[in-house]
Amino acid sequence: MASSFRVWHCLLVFSLLSSVACGQLTPTFYATSCPTLELVVRSTMTQALAAERRMGASLLRLFFHDCFVQGCDGSVLLDDVGSFIGEKTAAPNAGSVRGFEVIDQIKTNVEAVCPGVVSCADIVALAARDGAFLLGGPSWAVPLGRRDSTTASLTDANNDLPAPTLSLSGLITAYGNKGLNARDLTALSGAHTIGFSQCLNFRDHIYNDTNVDAAFATLRRANCPVAPGSGDTNLAPLDAQTQLVFDNAYYGNLLSQRGLLHSDQELFNGGSQDALVQEYSTNPALFAADFVTAMIKMGNIRPLTGSDGQIRANCRVVNS
Numbered sequence: 001m002a003s004s005f006r007v008w009h010c011l012l013v014f015s016l017l018s019s020v021a022c023g024q025l026t027p028t029f030y031a032t033s034c035p036t037l038e039l040v041v042r043s044t045m046t047q048a049l050a051a052e053r054r055m056g057a058s059l060l061r062l063f064f065h066d067c068f069v070q071g072c073d074g075s076v077l078l079d080d081v082g083s084f085i086g087e088k089t090a091a092p093n094a095g096s097v098r099g100f101e102v103i104d105q106i107k108t109n110v111e112a113v114c115p116g117v118v119s120c121a122d123i124v125a126l127a128a129r130d131g132a133f134l135l136g137g138p139s140w141a142v143p144l145g146r147r148d149s150t151t152a153s154l155t156d157a158n159n160d161l162p163a164p165t166l167s168l169s170g171l172i173t174a175y176g177n178k179g180l181n182a183r184d185l186t187a188l189s190g191a192h193t194i195g196f197s198q199c200l201n202f203r204d205h206i207y208n209d210t211n212v213d214a215a216f217a218t219l220r221r222a223n224c225p226v227a228p229g230s231g232d233t234n235l236a237p238l239d240a241q242t243q244l245v246f247d248n249a250y251y252g253n254l255l256s257q258r259g260l261l262h263s264d265q266e267l268f269n270g271g272s273q274d275a276l277v278q279e280y281s282t283n284p285a286l287f288a289a290d291f292v293t294a295m296i297k298m299g300n301i302r303p304l305t306g307s308d309g310q311i312r313a314n315c316r317v318v319n320s
């Protein structure tokens with residue numbers, strides 16, 4: 001009875017709204033169960049960015065690292081405890097991915113108003129949107145209704161997160177494996193309009209690649225010594241022009257061979273994405289629209305919905 005009602009209800013909703021089907025995410029998921037959710041996330045994010053503006057970038061990246069590993073299920077948030085091994089020690093995450101304390105703070109504030117109903121996975125999705133928006137980027141209605149995983153995968157984190165050493169075809173394959181196309185790749189890479197990279201991730205590019213502006217290479221080499229192991233964690237801005245403003249300057253940098261990562265410059269290196277990079281560099285509205293579309297698509301990678309997974313009480317540990 002209950003399940004047949006659910007099927008009928010979903011079909012009805014589907015026929016009325018046609019863009020919403022059963023089991024899918026929707027921006028109104030918490031409209032009755034937690035109406036103040038988005039205000040709580042926004043105010044906590046505003047405080048976090050007042051303390052450190054870079055945090056907007058860090059949380060945008062955290063969402064990417066969640067979604068590419070097992071889907072957008074909060075798996076990246078799980079700590080290693082006892083026999084449980086999470087994703088935090090994976091090569092792309094270790095000493096690099098950040099913002100967990102801010103997620104904890106948002107979760108605490110959300111639990112205070114709506115205990116037990118909002119997933120950590122959805123909090124990450126909202127924090128990512130707010131991080132981009134508060135640094136000057138577009139806003140959008142975030143589809144919600146994800147549930148939290150009871151598992152994590154160190155192996156998938158090592159295998160599925162694209163490395164900055166990848167070629168354009170390697171990047172396209174990595175995104176294709178997640179149901180994202182080359183246009184999504186190029187639009188999402190625009191997230192590198194904000195935030196920083198450590199020297200170890202761009203050393204090879206600024207010393208060994210030939211498609212790097214000479215003055216730019218000299219500038220970046222000054223704070224990133226050639227010898228592996230020296231200055232590995234020194235930071236440089238991903239966007240040489242406006243490192244803490246979400247704009248389209250990233251694409252202009254690529255046109256002038258001032259992409260910081262090898263993978264960034266691969267998007268404008270005589271290949272299939274050159275024309276799109278050029279378009280985004282002159283048309284910020286097109287970039288913003290495509291970025292939003294691709295963020296929503298990325299946010300839809302294998303979410304747990306319905307009665308799958310759980311609503312974690314503490315984002316760092318599976319409920320006991």
Ligand code: HEM
Nearest residue numbers: 057058061064096162163164188191195196197198201263
């Ligand atoms: C195309 C494949 C991608 C590669 C190879 C890549 C690689 C990297 C690397 C190596 C860093 C620097 C990490 C460090 O040195 O600690 C970084 C930072 C960052 N990435 Fe990506 N990334 C990619 C796509 C994305 C996507 C899709 C997003 C979000 C939509 C994103 C958002 C960011 C942000 C915002 C930062 C700066 C974080 C901070 O300052 O804390 N990246 N990325």
Ligand SMILES: *[C@@H]1O[C@H](CO)[C@@H](O)[C@H](O)[C@H]1NC(C)=O
Nearest residue numbers: 203204205207208226227228
């Ligand atoms: C440049 O490439 C060579 C050959 O692959 C490698 O041995 C060297 O470590 C690279 N240098 C840097 C700074 O990455």
